[in-house]
Amino acid sequence: MAGTEAKSWAIGIDLGTANTRVAVFRDGVVEMIPDADGHLSMPSCVSFNEKGRVIGSPARSQLAFNPSNTVYNLKRLLPLRTAGPELQAFIEHVPFTIGESDGRPVVKVEYMGERKWLTTVELLSMILLRAKENAEAYLGSPVFNALISVPPCFSTESRGAIVDAAIIAGLNIWHTMPGVVAVAAFYSGISGKEEQNIVVFDLGAGSCNVTLATLEEDIIEIKSMAGDNLLGGEDFLSRLVSARVHEFKTTWDKDIWVNKRAIRRLRTACEAAIRDLSSAHEAHIDIDSLHEGLDFHSTVSRSDFELSFHRILVVGGSSRIPKIQQLLSDYFGGKEVTRSVNPDEAEVSGLASEAAIHNAEISSPMRLTLEVLPMSIGVEGRGGIMQKIINRNTTTPTKKSEYVVLEKRARFLHIYEGERARTRDCKKLASIDLKELNLYDYFGRDSTYAAGTVELECTIDISRRQFRGLCTVKEKDGKKTVKSFLDLQRRLSKDDIERMMDDAARYKKVDDEERERNLARLNLDSRIGLLSESIYNLPWCPLAQRLQKSIEEFRTFVDESELTEVSDYNQPIQILNDIELSMIRVRQELPIQNTSLVGLRQILDKLSSSTITPGRQSDLIEFRAMVDWLGNSPQAEPSEYSKQLEQLVDIWERLDTATDQPANEDDTTGTDLTSDQQGKDTESNSQNLTQETSADESTVSGSTNPTSRRPRTQRAPDTETLESLFSRPFEASREPFTDSQFDRISTFLRNGDNAAWGSVPRLYTVLRFIGQLDAMDSFMANGITDIWFPFTNSTLPSALQPSLQFNFLSVQRVVLSKGFKFEKDTERKHALFSQDEPLPFQVVGRLGRGAHGSVDKVMSIISHREYARKIFKKSRGLKRQDIKTFITELNVLKRVDHRHCVELLGSYSDPKHFALLMEPVGDHNLAEYYHKAKDSPDKISLMRSFFGCLANAMQYLHATNIRHRDIKPQNIIVKGERVLITDFGIAYNWENLTRGTTTADSGKTLVYASPEVVRVEARNESADVWSLGCVFLEMATVIKGETVGNMREVFHERSDSYAFHANQDGISAWVNQLRGVAPTTDNVMLD
CATH class of the missing domain: 1.20.1270 (Substrate Binding Domain Of Dnak; Chain:A; Domain 2)
Incomplete structure (x- = not known):
């Protein structure tokens, strides 16, 4: 282990136009390296502000409110020249300012109050430095060596700029490998040893690249490469945005190009629509209040998207777009497109494995990758003609000679790279001084002496990795020779590199200081938040009130103070410690709350x-x-x-x-659980749930009666193999495989020769039963996964003949396991899972805990969709009221169908839990959003649209005879640009009751409770309206630039309570105070 820790790791970096990915080869496998946020891809984006700079996901989030200082698409900008038309087209689609320096584009940013012009190399070095830091944090040791990907169409100058950026970031680049070559290298490692010819088609956000390669044993021979650095997913996204802008103008006669925020929101929605079209035939774009209060709703279908390719002459789209797959298949004579590797990770995985070979981590067998020259290299002949010596797609290392005819008066031989006929359209690599050849006397002789031409032999030698080259020029008789080395990668001078490295060190120092301040601020905020939550549970007494006021004043001070040093945040911790000790004393002395x-x-x-x-x-x-x-x-x-x-x-x-006497033998627990609140029309699957609860009553109550336990299923023996699972041929009467069996099939496949098949065990099962495993890759290449089951005649791919399609449809019922049917169930029937039946989910995060249950984020192992799961644990602590709450929320959510209310996906029970599955998973609750919106004009603007959304949702609920009874910011979530009402655990359905006479227990949070609820008087849906009005006042307070803490302080001074029901006069005074705060245009929300 000590040797492993001391090892110097080599990493692979896929520096993409939109995202950057990093991987390392460790312990025999490629590991993807996450960024600081835990994502496997980091946005290739840098943003600057008055506090410093941010990189990756935080930078991309600043596009909304700091677009002119947020820089992206840098790899596309790198090869452009200021005089070219491509740069002008680029400028039209980005919000930041681009200038010129030495014929190259530079970007203007405002950094800590100072204007700076940064080169593309400097900006790319910042992204590479963050990638390096992520790798070091993941591996726990310094990282110095790396392989990095480049598009095949990059010139040696652009490749050299990438190397310069890496050097500034503190990385030693062993090789700049074309991305498509890295994909071929990765595929070679998983595809076996037989000889095969492959085509790799790589279409990312910024470029389109293709390579032809032959794989044999451990040799990868690249036959040819081609690419377009100005065609990629970003182009299709820009075209889709332009089409929607035109649609908006046609509908409303408004031009939104002038509204940068509206364009940013539209671009985000279009990007999501393109992703949806990868797996669906239709996607919706819905944006509330896009421009001047006008909503925009549009539908994009695959057929619409495919029409955008009519003017693209060669290729277009992205590798996931079905139309692209069809075009490629047609071009290659109907051969199925294969995508058996992860399209996002294949490139960086190949780089990581190649880096491991360089680093001697993979010693046997040694894989040999024979790359080709991306562009032709030649010299300038007579008349400025490009005379090619080494043609593009020549395998390197290579050496070739050609005779060149020059005029005798020529002093220099100029070397170029490119495919154009004239050297003025190509890129100059070097110039060789021919003085030593003495073609004529340069000092005083008559020029006629040098008339005529001379024939010279020019030899160019290129290294295997294409870092360096050698050009040799000699006379035809070989008597005199001139040699010159060609530096094919390094472009900046040593002084420039050192200057940029010094700047990078200063940037990093500021970043580290800001990171420490943020951690200290986060620690302080977390401590204040915990004390704020705890103070509400303190026993009533004057001291508790004083402590509560102290905490609120403390939060206000921290929010409004500009603290600059880490010590400024650490010093208040002692004060909070004293407050916490006082709170403990109050609890001990006054036990009645x-x-x-x-x-x-x-x-x-x-x-x-x-x-x-x-x-x-x-x-x-x-x-x-x-x-x-x-x-x-x-x-x-x-x-x-x-x-x-x-x-x-x-x-x-x-x-x-x-x-609450125990039920008789003839009674069912379902009667007690549903009670009169649920009405007499409880749905059938709710009855199933209560019957299951009754049958499992001993689990809920904590009884240990052995007769009430469910029998455990026998575990599979350790000797079980994949073959034993399929030992019996398919029969019409055969029962479906269980989810446990599919788990084991998946494990066997992942550990076998076809690891990718492990992600589709159900597809494997059906194809194996009908003897068509050869079609697996074809199915997977079409993006088909297990979630596609059950198939029909129209959804089966053409890879199977008609007779085999019939067999497939007949056999497929064997894969319809309980977990699968639960995932696909559109009727949302309650499911029961026994102790040995695996749940079709895995927990990926915790979202919160309420009075009756906890909420976590889960991901389906079948469809990989994310859900919010509310679970009620079956234990001695589970009360009948908890079960009733579960059934109440289940029945209410089944009736709710509104864009601004969470949606029920399903419910289930297992021996330990009851659970509800809902979507979407919120980014924040509204209370958290208040703090995030305080310094974000974009979020403040978005919050203005929440009023109408929430009012509409409340009107819908009441029209559906549902009263929520616990409206508060914590029960309202924000997802992207949507706001949704959630947590219907104590909601009331008065469909069969008299709604104006109920005084039943509401369980409300008293801060937002209406006066009649607090007085335990009769109430109806107007109690919800009161609570929502309280939330609206908090939203208006935040929009006006005030804080909820200040409002509560005003309330507390008037009535010794900040609850709304105790401050009806204080509410009017606060509203009048807000009216005087700019902007007065927002006063309409206070009316």
Whole structure:
């Protein structure tokens, strides 16, 4: 292990136009290296502001509000010259300013209040430095060596610029390998040893590249390469944006090109639509308030998208676009396009494995990659004609000689690269001084002496990695010779490199200081947030109120202060420690909580509406009297509170037992669980759920009765093999494979010769049963995965003959396992999973915890979609109320179908949990969004559209006879540009009830509760309207530039409480105060 830690790793870097990926070959496998945010790809984007610079995902997020200082598409900018038309076309599609320096483009940015002009090399070095830092953080050791990808169409000058950028970033580049060659190298490592010819088609965001290669044993011979650096996914995205701009102008007669924010939002929506079209036939673009308050809704279909290729003469699209696959297939005589490797990771994986070979991590066998010259190299002949000596696509290393005819008066021999007929259209590599050949006397002789021509032999020798070359010129008789080395990679001078490295060190120092400040700020914010949450649960007393006010003042001070040093954030921690100690003392001395009183009153309300045996009426009267005493005795001694509390708990337990007797044998738990709140029309699958709950009552209550446990399924023996799983041929009566069996099939395949097949075990199963495993690659090349099941005649690919298609459709029912049918179920029936049945999900994150359950983010192992999962754990702590909450939310969500409400995908039970699956997974809740919007004009502008969205959703719910009963910012999520209402756990369906007379327990958060709810009086849907109005006032406060903390402080000074129901006069005063805050155009939301 010590040797591994000391090892100097070599990495592969796929420096893409849109994204950069990094990988390393370690322990026999390629590992993708995540960025600081945990993503396997880092946006190739750099943003500058008054505090410093940010790189990657944080930089891309600044496109919304800092577009002129956010730079992207740098690799496309690198080879452009200021005099060319390509640069002008590039400038039209980017928001940042581009200038000129020595014939090359430079970018203007505002960095920490200073204007700077940065070269493309400097900007690319920043991205490479961040890639290097990510690798070092992942590997735990310094990284110095790397292989980096370049487009085949890059000239030696552009490749040299990449090398210069890497040197500035502190990397030693062993080789700049064309990306398509790296893909071929990776495919060679997984495709076997037989000889085969392959075509690699690589279409990314900035370029389109193709290579032809022959693979044999451990030799990769590149036959030819071609590419276009000005054609890629970015071009199709730009064309789609232009088409939607035209559509908006046609609809509304408004030109949105002048609105940069609107174009940015439209571009984001179009990018998402292109991704959707990779797997769907139609995608929707829906943007609220796109321009001047006007909404935009459009539909893009595959056929529409394919029409954009009519004017593209060669190729277009992206590798995932079905039309591109069709064009390639047609071009190569109907041969199926193969995509058996991950299109995002194949290039960087090939680079990582090649880097490992260079680093002696892969010693046997030694793979040999024979690359080709991307552009022809020649000399300038008479009349400025390009005389090629080595043609493009020549395998390197290579050496070739040609005779060149020059005029005797020629002093220099100029060497160029390119494919154009005249050297003025090619790129000069070097000039060789011919003085030593003494073609004529340069000092004083008559010029006629030098008339005529001379024939010279020119030899060019190019190294295998194309870093260096040698040009030799000699007279025809070989008596005199001139030699000159060609530096084919390094372009900047040593002084320029050192200057840029010094600048990079200064940038990094500022970045590190800003990172430390952010971590300190995050630590302080987290500590304040935890104390803010805890303060609400403190027992009521004057000290608790003072502590609460101190925390709010502290947060306001931190939010409004410009703290510059890390120590400025660390010093307040001691003050927070003192506050926390005071909070602990309050808990110990005053055990009765103010919020408990409200809870007790709600319990009393519930008991009053329940059927209590006559013998317990006296307990109820005593219980009521004690609650009243607690409410009227705020200054009693703590010991007296404790004594009264113990008696109160005693009475409550007796009453709870009386109202919640165990069910008889003839009863079902479903009757108790659904209660009158669920109505008499409970749906069939809810009944199934309650029956399952009843059957599993011992699990919920904590009983250990052995007769109530479910039998465990026998585990597969260790000797099980892939062959044993298929030992019995398919029969019409055969039961489907289980999800556990598919897990094992997938494991066997991943560990076998065709590891990629492990991602589609169901497809493998069907094709194996019908004897057509040869068609696996064809299916996968068409992007077909297990989620496509069940197939029909129209969805089966043409790779199978008609007779085999019939066999496929007949056999496919064997793959319809329980987990698969649950994923595909459109009727959202409740599913039951036994103890040994694997769930078709994996947890990828935690989202939060509520009063009745927790919420996490899960990803389907079948479709790879992400869901929010709300789970209720079956344990001794699970109350009947928790089960009732689960069923309430299940039934309500089944009825909800609105763009601004979360959508139910399904529900299930297993021996440990009940669970709901919903989408989308929010980026933030609204309370978190307040803090993020404070310094973001883009988010503030977006928040203005939330009013109408939430009001519309509330109107829909009430029209559907649903009352939410717990509207608050924490139950409203923001996903991209959408706002959605969530958490219907205590929602009320009054479809079969009298909605104006209910006083049932609401479980609301009292800060946003309406006055009638707090007084435990009759209420209806107007209580929701009140709560939403409270949220609207908070949103208006943030939009006006104030903070919710300031508003609560004003409320607290008026009434010793910041709850809205206790501050009806304070609300009016606060609204009037907001009216005087600019901009006054926002006052309409206060009316």
